[in-house]
Amino acid sequence: MIGKQKRKGITKWLAISILLALVSVTTILQAYSFLGVSTRIASTHKYIKSHITNRKQNTSMVTENASIQNDNIFKYLEVKPVKSTSTRNIFTYNIPEYNTKSVNITPKALSNTSQKKITHIGFLKVHKAGSTTMQNIFFRFGLKYNLTFVLPEKGHYFLSTKSAMPVAPGNHRDILACHSVYSRNLFGSVLPEDTVNIGIIREPLERMISAAYYYRDVWKSPLLVKVPRLNFIHNLVNRPHLYELKPFTKTKNAMGQDFGFSPTTSINDTDYIKKHLDLLKKDFKQVLVMERFEESLILMKRTLNWDLADVIYLKTNSHAHQPVILTPYELDKFKSTCFLDYAVYETFYEIFDKKIAAEGPDFINEVEHFKSVLQLVKDFCELGTRKLLKIAQSAWNEPFEVTKQDCLYMQMKELKFVEFLKRRHRELNIMYDLMKNYDRNDVLRAQRFMSKRTRPVHHMWKTI
Known part of the structure; x- marks a missing residue:
């Protein structure tokens, strides 16, 4: 009888060990193939402890319910930071x-240190407006403070609630920074009520020129590839009836599309345009301006009570192109074609300017x-x-x-970062399920078993 009980206990313990071993191997293989560096990745028990340490250090930055849940799951695991x-x-x-x-x-950066950092953020990623650099900032911030992201099951566009990767029961999502089209209902369906919405804009002509060259040369857009290369931008501006057939394209009212305007909007729908802009002004706490990027980041830092370390960046996803100068006639024609982009830009640039002056x-x-x-x-x-x-x-x-x-x-790169976060998301959900289904002693025994068979090595989360 005693022998049978012992054999049953060993079988259960080995099952848990195998589960942890599989997750450990998955983590190592993904990290190696993803980052492409020679650094070895830690075993699963150190991976878990790294996340637990971050969670304990930042419980004040998440909602009370999430904090209680995470503490209950991880309260028995302790680890000292590596220095x-x-x-x-x-x-x-x-x-x-x-x-x-x-x-x-008295500089505001130090006078506001007693306030909590805002960690629930909905970022509207506007095409070719410095938004990939901004996305990288939000992704790194989320990793640093062990937050949860809104991520699409497939691809890198988040377009509907059903497309979002599920979170563990009782948990919530903190940051949305993938490409999306703004909708109050869509953002509200996946983010907490106290979420702060952040957007970004760029001077419409500069944004269009950048987008035209980028999507022609890098993405090989069929529409843009057909445009004659000689006087490329001038052709787009002067012949929109040939090349801008849809209400929204990458080079026509793209900011208007991202900010949620209807594709049926015409230049004469002034009442609707004003009404939608008023809604956007209520919903967005801050809209950054790409041409004034450093100013935008410092203003956002103050708005969100972040540290300077949270907004450092390296410029990404830029694409060199020839300078373009339009005639006054061409500029007027372009403003008429991209009227929504100019409505968005002029409205939020004025607001931005006033906020800077008030600082x-x-x-x-x-x-x-x-x-x-x-x-x-x-x-x-x-x-x-x-x-x-x-x-x-x-x-x-x-x-x-x-x-x-x-x-x-x-x-x-954006696509690699998104895929990396998706793998992290799935692994965290596995960990939650594992902690939920087995008691504390079982998990600790399995961890000790794993630790004896895995050399302590540097892991990818130590510096995040």
């Missing part, structure tokens, strides 16, 4: 504070400081001669570090 004691290959930079004393002010004299100083930090980050990531970059404390930021792993994430 490097080596001082080799490290640069520490002290950046000038740009005469903050001369204006006699006070320290705002420009913080923007200049931010540009200096970005240059250091760019040099660090491109040169590759040092392992760690340390940014010293200033009037606008606490000290923080940038690692080579951070550089890899900042340089990651």
Whole structure:
């Protein structure tokens, strides 16, 4: 009798061990094939602990129900953060504070440190408006604080509630940053009620020119490939009846489409256009301006109570093209064709300008400081001669570090990043199910079993 009970216990324990082993192997293979670096990836027990540590450090940033749930699942697993004691290959930079004393002010970045960071965000990813760089910022922020994303089951466009990957029971999604068309109902169906919506705009002609070259040369759009290359942009502008057959295309009212305007809208529907713009002004806490990108990020940082470290970036998804100058006649014709893009741009640019003016004299100083930090980050990531970059404390930021792993994430292509997050999403759901179906002692025994058979190695989440 005793022998049978012991055999039953061993079978159950081995079953759990096999489950953890499968997840561990999956994680290792995915990380190797995805990042393409020689760094070895940690075993599943360290992978779990890394997420648990982040969750415990940031429970104040998620809703109370989610915090209680996660604490119940992970409360018995403890891990100490890994700290490097080596001082080799490290640069520490002290950046000038740009005469903050001369204006006699208290920088907002440090005066707002007692406020919680906003972590429920709906980002409207507008085509060819710097939105891929913004998406990368939101993805890295979500990984850093162990948040959950709205991700489509297939592809990288989120177009309906049914297309979203499911979350574990009792959990919720925190950030939407994939391509989508704005709808109050759609965003509200997958994000918490206290979500802050962020958008981005770009001067319509510059956006159109960038999109035209990019989708012709990179995506090989059948419509754009047919346009004669000689006077390419002039052909698009002067002959919309030949090349812009649909109400919305990548080069015609694309911002209007992304912001949720109806495809049947005409230039004479002034009442509807005004009504929809009024709705957008209520729904969006902030709309960034690509031409004033650094200013936009500092304004967003203040709006969301983020740190300077949360908004650093490397420019991505840019495509060089020849400069284009339109005649006054062509410009008027283009404004008539892309009337929705201009309605969106002019409305939110005016709002943006007023918000910047209301920020006070320290705002420009913080923007200049931010540009200096970005240059250091760019040099660090491109040169590759040092392992760690340390940014010293200033009037606008606490000290923080940038690692080579951070550089890899900042340089990651959109489609790969989305697929990477999908795999992470599925693995987290597996972990939730595993914790739910087996008791604490079973999981701990299985972890000890796994730890004896897996060498401790550097893992991909340590620097996030």
